[in-house]
Amino acid sequence: MWLGGVEISGLDDRRLTAVRRDHVGFVFQAFNLLPTLTARENILLPLDLAGRRVDPAQFDDVVGSLRLGDRLGHLPSQLSGGQQQRVAIARALITRPQVLFADEPTGALDSRAGTDLLHHLRTASRELGQTIVMVTHDPNAAAFAQRALILSDGRVVDDLNGPTADTVLGAMKKLGA
């Protein structure tokens, strides 16, 4: 398996860790912020771990596009679910990963915060030119993507370009039949 010009199949744990740190971003369903760190520290954590310096312009870009500017000094427990998830996305974007994996990013949010977040994801993808791979059960969330692969029992069963909520729902309905 290759990622960003590196073969990752045979790597040892140390180098694999470095690959995760430098080339991959993760956003999880449960926000997975470190409770002891402020929003800013959470966002900068991957860079800190890599020992890299922050590019202030890029930090402002990411934070600005996610509208987190006024929440940076807060601890996760002082943020709403949507804000926490945006911090998680900012953390994933800050390293300019080759790919960002998002696992049900709206799963733990109410529908308004969820939609809001998906808009943010799409903005980030367009403005920052970021590849995002998102897993979801929600046809509305899938509709935000440029391309949707429908999986059933571990196999790709459909491939939709420029999906809408209706086409995704249609494809899903076919699964039941």
Added chain:
Amino acid sequence: MLRQVLREIRFHPARFVATLVAIAISVAFMAGSSVLVATEQNGVERQQSLPIAGADVVLTAEYGTDPATLRDALGSTPGVAAFEPSLVRQLSLRQGAVTSLMNLIGVPSAPLRWSEVQQGRWPQAVGEIALTRGAAAALGVGLGGQVTSGLGDGVYTVVGLTAEPSSLFLQTGYVAPAEFARLGVDPSVGEGTWLVRAAGEVTVEQLTTGLRAALAGQPGVTVESAHAIRAEAVRQLAGEFDVFRNLLWAFAAIAAVVGMITIANTFTILLAQRRRQIGLLRAVGASGAQVRRRFLAEAVALGVLGSAAGIGVGIGIATAGAALTGSLYWGVELPALDLVVAFVTGVAITVLAAYLPVLRGTRVRPLEALQPEPASDERRRAGAARGAVCGVLVVAGLALALGWLGSEQALPLAVAGSALMALGVLFGSVLFVPAVLRGLAAVVGWFGVTARLAGQNAVRNPRRAAATATALMLAVGLIVTLQVGTATVSGTVLAEIDRTRPVDLAVGSWEVTAPLPDGLADRLVAAPGVAGGVLLPVAQADFTRGADTYQGLTVIGFVPGVTIVASGAPSALADDQVLVTENSADASDGERVTLAGRDATVELTVVRSTLVQAGEVMVSGATLERLGGVTPGALLWMSVPDRDDAATAAGAVTELVDTDRYYVTGAVLEAAAIESVLGVLLIVTTALLGVAVLIALLGVSNTLGLSVLERTRESALMRALGLQARSLRLMLLLEALLLAGVGVAVGVAAGVFFGWLGAAAIAAPMGVATVTLSVDLAQTVGMVIVAVLAAALASVLPGRRAAKASPTQALADI
């Protein structure tokens, strides 16, 4: 319910290991010391009654009893098969550097004998000795070897080895009855104990009655059966051994308190982790009381398991100890009551320690407990009330301890004050430990992101961190208190000895005016550790001051060389002056006194000095000549400049001197004696308190281990974000060091203060003005290093577990 509880322990053994070990150690301490003391006591009892082991009836005769009358009465009473006085004396014997306390027994005649010679023969002449195998092994001698009596006044050749064993406190040796005459006991004098053997046809009771009748006219003689005497001896010994056992239990209690903190902390963390389980139980209809009972039942089960293991381990260790001392020969004594008390205490402290955390942890609303993330960390602010109470405790303790320093009651008040302060510090730890940790965390934060994360993790649960550090604080504080107290007392006393006795070592004749043997002075000055010496002339004179006359005082002639051995000595002494010891209030400076020697009587002016001791005065060389009867070179003063060489020098000098005719005194001897006693005391107490430190460190490992379990997802997240496995381990290591660092630092600081306070409280009523705070760096720093290393070690297992978290776990549902 019991089955559920046991299953809980079986399914999650890792959660409970530390608790179980902490309980087991505390209980093993109690059980082990009881069993060992009881076993040793039994050994000593059996051994002490050895001298009457071959007798059926024992006579005790007071001083002044006529031996002839006794012999007549014994010889004419029917049923007496054999009789003789029992010869026993306790004496310390030395071989090389080893000294051992001996019950020295005159070999009884064959009918009254209880022991067999296994190798060699019984001693028959003066200077021969038979030893038990244990005693011979302890002294490191074999058949044909030689031992010296502790006072150096007798040399014995080992001619036989006997079979019966020894104990930790007492060894047995046999000498010929004639030896006792040399030791100052006349075997023919009637006083003491007489052993009587009954002939086959009479019972012990008949013989006792018969002898009582025969000796009715002798008021100072009592007749008892040997059995009754043994029972009485046992009763008396029991008291002494109880003191010893109680002392050990005091140390066990300290270990138990530290254990309780660890147990309470474990339960706090366990309950925090099982919030969801509690919520689930509550949601399906369990009442709060039912949930509490369930967790308390877990505590009972843990207490029972831990205590049972502790009893087993304690008995095992005590048996091993008894095997080392030789008492095991007499069998292991299991004091049932003590063991029950130890077991019940183990269970009780577990339940007691678990009670508050259980009460707090189960007070959860069902829905709150089912929420995915705990609603809040235990970031609750500890109450201002606690701060006020602890502040009052510390201030009151300080006032109590310092206010009366120097008075007669200084020591009890200092102890009470220290106890109050310690309570204040320990209970207030929730208030200041997190703050100190945050400070430390900020400092280590400079070393990079791993260190920063470690620092933040360490203060994340202030209560937990405080409790963990408190246990260590208590244990380390006690040890450092003893270390600093001992170092300060010994430093102060040594300084006092140096001040009052400038002469390090002095060798002279018991007969005062006899010269030292040829060449001895040269050999003594060449002894290791001795830097120089000066020979002084001595005469005897009567000293008259006012109406009082002191006869036969030792008059030492001044020689300029005394400055070599006593730095504070005057470089000259006028002919009309006499140096009188400063340590007596008998004479004051400038007073006129007369010295009457063999040839002349002179009038002199008193100058007080520490150079001479009680019973000695010093005059100029010319004055000494006038007094007459001078023996040149009768006294040798030596200098031992390096205190580290004190013991070597004292030993070497004592070895060279025939102590029957010459004495050895001096500051070095006193210092060496004090240092060795305090040193042994400190080693023993440090070892005993070390158990408490061990439990506290177990607590550090436990806190980390449980936090790691709790943070599995977080560890996985960090790994997903690119934290290397070894960085994760490093993070745990730093957390352990931070926690241990705070505990050790506060413990050391408090210990230094309490140690100084104790030493000052002891010294002040004794009239010692200045107490110099001394810290034995090797001991104290050594202990700190060991504690920190152990804390680092404590982080290894939790660190490995944390690093095992796979990044995918972060993706898994909660």
